[in-house]
């Protein structure tokens with residue numbers, strides 16, 4: 001396969017150590033699979049914002065758009081770096097998701113053997129993907145909310161184009177993804193609050209229109225409250241979930257809790273021309289630089305990056321190595337979500353099993 | 355104690371049979387405690403909407419405001435009864451919550467002994483209350499969203515007054531409620547997405563201002579995604595949760611899943627001058643009239659009604675009887691959330707233990 005250029009945003013807090021871990025795993029798998037991967041660091045995050053006034057310098061965003069095949073991103077953000085309206089600066093989500101128009105935020109939720117979970121389900125009973133719309137919904141208000149001393153407001157807006165492309169993405173994914181729900185039936189669950197809100201009723205209408213093009217995939221509906229319930233009570237039901245931005249954010253953390261925590265959960269942000277890959281958790285500055293963070297989400301995000309480049313065998317190799325490390329007990333996660341063998345210990349355990 | 359007038363909205367679907375069950379329990383407890391309760395039926399719900407064009411006739415709403423001490427409400431709504439914008443008609447939430455200005459939606463989440471749950475926690479580890487703001491937030495848009503064929507939007511608006519009164523309600527509840535988190539420390543957790551959205555940053559700012567009046571109660575914060583995670587992974591942490599309307603809707607169903615389902619979860623809607631009490635689940639028309647629905651949520655809602663009237667000993671009596679019925683195995687809930695002894699069987703089991 002051709003040489004690949006990969007941008008690396010190291011991020012804030014635990015970001016750099018996680019990204020180091022993932023790059024080490026990527027380099028090792030590239031060796032074994034004969035891939036040529038070239039990594040270059042690009043700036044971005046809360047520290048960058050503090051230094052430059054931009055979460056990402058505009059030239060760097062341009063380079064991400066034009067010079068790379070994909071971007072690996074660490075978690076970003078520092079709680080003390082805030083804007084005047086009280087929201088956090090330097091989170092990069094607004095810049096990257098809108099700037100690269102990566103409209104599909106893909107979040108697989110999968111319980112691995114050997115992983116401790118607070119729910120009474122087995123591996124194989126939790127294996128679904130949340131497709132979170134990434135460019136509109138309630139997040140469209142990010143940085144654009146209004147307010148004074150007496151009230152504040154944000155808007156949840158969905159467009160026909162935005163709904164169509166995300167629903168189509170979800171149905172295509174249901175056709176092609178390797179996992180499946182316990183009953184083996186392919187389905188796309190539309191999650192919304194269409195019984196109460198007009199924007200969500202619109203979302204569901206567009207879902208129905210697009211679904212008509214996929215008679216082979218089961219249509220399925222949940223109001224957002226019922227979805228939250230069922231992700232805990234009956235996760236085996238789900239295959240692909242498609243939902244609005246704010247709901248997708250919340251439901252993916254909920255799903256993460258059922259598979260051992262945020263440290264287990266990778267994600268892909270995918271657009272027509274660009275894509276980037278990141279853990280779904282934050283930068284945990286409190287434990288930064290102490291070799292305590294779990295790099296699994298970052299490593300699994302790098303597997304999604306390889307999938308995106310068409311390198312499925314290399315991607316599978318990483319996923320198998322991660323699964324083996326947990327199944328064999330080489331990696332154990334304590335109650336705070338931290339690996340007892342340290343960040344570097346997890347990296348070693350995975351690399352050894354590639 | 356003085357005679358009490360209680361309005362009864364029987365509701366749609368399984369509503370009538372649940373309300374019958376709760377009224378039977380209330381009447382039995384009134385006998386034993388020497389209370390005088392007078393019940394009158396008032397119209398409301400999707401069937402009412404279909405007949406009259408109003409989810410509730412305006413005169414009935416007036417009566418609720420002026421002639422009763424409290425209202426017991428069954429679940430309402432029929433999926434086929436909809437407005438032109440696609441949202442459901444006849445859900446009554448808009449009419450009652452705004453019409454009676456019942457700004458505090460109080461939703462206790464408590465795991466009872468003998469109840470099957472999908473999470474690995476014991477009774478005593480899940481015992482918290484969600485205080486959902488009930489009159490603004492994203493639901494303020496209900497019926498007021500905008501849209502055409504290309505886009506649709508709703509607004510999430512919070513006001514200083516709305517935030518202040520709900521946060522104050524939550525802190526007062528933390529001082530007085532009987533349950534407590536496992537570590538015994540009183541806390542009010544503010545759940546929002548203030549890192550991204552200005553409205554939520556406003557909500558958190560007002561939370562901080564009000565919290566200053568309650569130095570005896572611990573301040574606590576969760577972003578909405580982290581809250582969804584922690585309600586599954588660490589429910590014992592929570593005592594009182596205060597949050598916006600839409601988030602409260604979702605998080606309470608999530609919490610319900612951890613304590614055996616929606617059928618276990620009562621709620622109170624409380625305002626300065628009015629209050630009504632209802633299960634947090636819907637009207638399940640598919641199983642209506644078949645003696646299959648679980649009336650526990652409705653029965654526990656009637657206990658909250660008694661608490662509101664100051665009849666704490668009668669309320670406790672109902673709660674103890676419900677807990678005993680489950681603990682002794684007299685009531686068992688199957689995988690669909692339905693009692694194996696039927697709706698009436700649950701009623702009998704509770705009445706026998708009063």
Ligand SMILES: CC(C)[C@H](C(=O)O)[C@@H](O)C(=O)O
Pocket residue numbers: 077091093249280282549550579
């Ligand atoms: C950090 C935060 C802004 C971000 C989001 O809400 O999108 C994160 O929670 C995520 O899920 O990627």
Ligand SMILES: CC(C)[C@H](C(=O)O)[C@@H](O)C(=O)O
Pocket residue numbers: 195196225431445447603634636
């Ligand atoms: C039926 C629905 C409109 C209602 C709500 O969303 O408020 C219900 O889910 C609830 O929680 O009371």
